Amino acid sequence: MSATQSLQRTEIRGRGLGVNAGELLGRSSVFLPFVFVVVFFFIPMGWLVATSLSTHEIGSPPEFTGTLEHYARFWTDPFYLETALWTTIKLSVLSTVFALLIGYVLAYYIAELPPQRRGLITSMVVVSLAVNIVIRIFGLNVLLMNGGLVHSVFGLIGMPRIRIMYTELGVLIGLIQIAVPYVVLPLIGVIAAIDPALKEAAASVGANRYRTFWAVTFPLSLPGVVAGTLIAFTLNAAAFAIPALMGGGRVRMMGMMAYEQAAIQGNFPFAAAIGISLTILSLLITAIYLFVVSRTFRTLR
Amino acid sequence: MAAASHNLNRSTFRLRLPTGLEIAAFCSFIFVVAPLIVVAGSALNADSMTFPPRSLSLKWMVMALTEGSFVNGAMVSLVVALVSASVSTLFALPVALVLRRMSPAVGRVLTLSFMGPLLVPSVIFALALYQVMMYIFGLTNLFVLMIGHIIITMPYPVRTITAVTENLDPALEDAASSIGATPWRTFLSITLPLIKPGVIAGFLFAFITSWNDFSVSIFLTPRELQPLPIKIYEYLLYQYRPIIAAVSTWSVIGSAIIVIAIDRLVGLNVFTGRRA
Incomplete structure (x- = not known):
């Protein structure tokens, strides 16, 4: 009886340890890929959206003004x-x-x-x-x-x-x-x-x-x-x-x-x-x- | 008697129909492989580029191997593909393993964020990354090219590894930790061997995607270190000589060797999605 109980207890403790260790390893190791995707995919894509809402002048970098002129140009010009x-x-x-x-x-x-x-x-x-x-x-x-x-x-x-x-x-x-x-x-x-x-x-x-x-x-x-x-x-x-x-x-x-x-x-x-x-x-x-x-x-x- | 004639009808029916299917399948197959046959045939031309070739010669095939510019391009492609496939597989490993233990809602958001690059046309993503890099550094280099390739290749290992972890029994890992194995030990001796097919398949998909990429490279490639596809593209824009067919043929041979290696290592099932 006590042997079974102690076995159960070890099992429970063992599983808890396994999950915790796995998550600890996981959480920290998933951080780098996640930051990578955010920095090199989501930020550039957000930047692209911002650029599409910027005014264009030849010779100077795009300036964000929230304009919709480029979308209007594309979606209205036959x-x-x-x-x-x-x-x-x-x-x-x-x-x-x-x-x-x-x-x-x-x-x-x-x-x-x-x-x-x-x-x-x-x-x-x-x-x-x-x-x-x-x-x-x-x-x-x-x-x-x-x-x-x-x-x-x-x-x-x-x-x-x-x-x-x-x-x-x-x-x-x-x-x-x-x-x-x-x-x-x-x-x-x-x-x-x-x-x-x-x-x-x-x-x-x-x-x-x-x-x-x-x-x-x-x-x-x-x-x-x-x-x-x-x-x-x-x-x-x-x-x-x-x-x-x-x-x-x-x-x-x-x-x-x-x-x-x-x-x-x-x-x-x-x-x-x-x-x-x-x-x-x-x-x-x-x-x-x-x-x-x-x-x-x-x-x- | 009636039954016999019925059977006879059925069997002639069966004999005739496959021929229609076979002809159609043969035409489809030719359509799939025609460009490769044409490229190889054109490379064997003695002087000008025609298909079928008029007179045969191996001189272009030899010349292609000594043309420094193309050899250089192939090396750049190879290095970029090896590095980006390795990094994206290494990144995908913890992602796929963690997704399994997360709550469905969090898991879904995470999956979507790593699959995002599949939903955006790669040429548009390349434009976005190019803009940011030009703004911050004012130039692109081989690192930026590799970053672009890691982003577009990462969805493949994430998907293939997630697919194998779904069948993984967590009890095995728990058993290992319960008898005192460290997380690393558990990972190396239990988890990794079990998910190996997914890891290899993901790496190979990533490698092929990077090796074949055109739209990301055309934006991010540095002038002096162009990958092979960009080299061939720029050459084709201005010139048309058998040497480009010969370079292409060597590249086809390279791809064929990779495919044979994949077949030997994990089987072609990784492409057709059948479980071995």
């Missing part, structure tokens, strides 16, 4: 609304949809393979993800340029040799290409984890492959679809290297425009206003998307 805002929304949404279509097919195929045969093809997708974006765009560039392979093939099969590079179509292809691996990889895991018994059950009650796919596989793969499309969308809405290298200055997306305003025009307040607008826009579209997904998901259940 030039910016059409060239930057609309192009950004259109290209990022379209590229996400196409990346999902292309990525889903590939992920489904890989997930249906026996596990030992998935390795090579998966690693090729991972390699393409691990290769620098500038290099991948460069490869697309060689392929799509006037007189390149795609043009020659178009000529051979008698299609008109439309210009692809330095057009919106070129930028769209670039955005899709960069986004596909981000969609494929989370989907492989999610689709492969679906219990085959569920599909067999659907088949046993007479569903064909299409029915089974839409009633079983696709709904169960939705978490992977959401994860992949969210990464693809946030990356593409903020795309900067792709419009810069494949748009030839003609296709303007907001991330690139913010860079140009800051680095070339030296207009930091306007660049900041574009940047903050882009961030809010991207968060807003993400929130709407998640809201719609969760609602449809609930009605499906």
Whole structure:
């Protein structure tokens, strides 16, 4: 009796000690990363907001006056609304949809393979993800340029040799290409984890492959679809290297425009206003998307 | 008889459909890897840059290795990626471990603050950091570049390590402390081995993110120490010779080696999110 009691007491004391020690270690060791994030992320972002509310004069640093002129300039001028805002929304949404279509097919195929045969093809997708974006765009560039392979093939099969590079179509292809691996990889895991018994059950009650796919596989793969499309969308809405290298200055997306305003025009307040607008826009579209997904998901259940 | 013909129908049905899927999957796969094939093909050109190459030569591949500017860029990229991935993993460790023991409300705020960099486009964050650094120091240097990379890479180890700590049984650590192990001893001999897959995966994600980064580097990079992506970008803006394809091909080979290493060390499941 007393032995059990003392054992219990040790246990209680032991657990208390463990938690305290762990928290002591934790609290102090989490301090540095937290300060780091505050100093080098939140303060600069706050600074950027302040800059976007400052007046711009050539040759002098921005002066904080609380003005909304830069936001007004961006959100009322049809030039910016059409060239930057609309192009950004259109290209990022379209590229996400196409990346999902292309990525889903590939992920489904890989997930249906026996596990030992998935390795090579998966690693090729991972390699393409691990290769620098500038290099991948460069490869697309060689392929799509006037007189390149795609043009020659178009000529051979008698299609008109439309210009692809330095057009919106070129930028769209670039955005899709960069986004596909981000969609494929989370989907492989999610689709492969679906219990085959569920599909067999659907088949046993007479569903064909299409029915089974839409009633079983696709709904169960939705978490992977959401994860992949969210990464693809946030990356593409903020795309900067792709419009810069494949748009030839003609296709303007907001991330690139913010860079140009800051680095070339030296207009930091306007660049900041574009940047903050882009961030809010991207968060807003993400929130709407998640809201719609969760609602449809609930009605499906 | 009827049953047999039904079966036959089903099996032909099954045989035909995968071919459609296979063709579509093959096209998707080609689309994913096409740029890499094109870059490698262009690097083997003898004189001008075309794909498919007209006459083959390895001279550009050799020349790329002796071109000081690109080798220098690769070294800068490598050092920046190693340092920022290590620091962000070290920072992420206590964050992920503490989040687990915190009340849900506090934990959520903390997670959000460390995931914040994922929600802001990296080019916009880079603009913000650039402005502050220019205001305070009037210049950017390699340290500032590394700080930028640590911020954008930190969400990955925080997420991968948090994912493994969720499955961690606190009783194991408590057991170690109850028999008198110091917190450090408990951490090193109990916690760390259990969360190792998450730590490695987080480090590798951070490394790849830093190695591939373009938008943060273009703002924060110092003139004389440009990482490889910026070097290639600036070269492509003005010139178009096979040497840039050769440099790119070496970089692709480097990435492939890293991926093979990841496969050997922890398996490619870290990318597809499957538990090994």
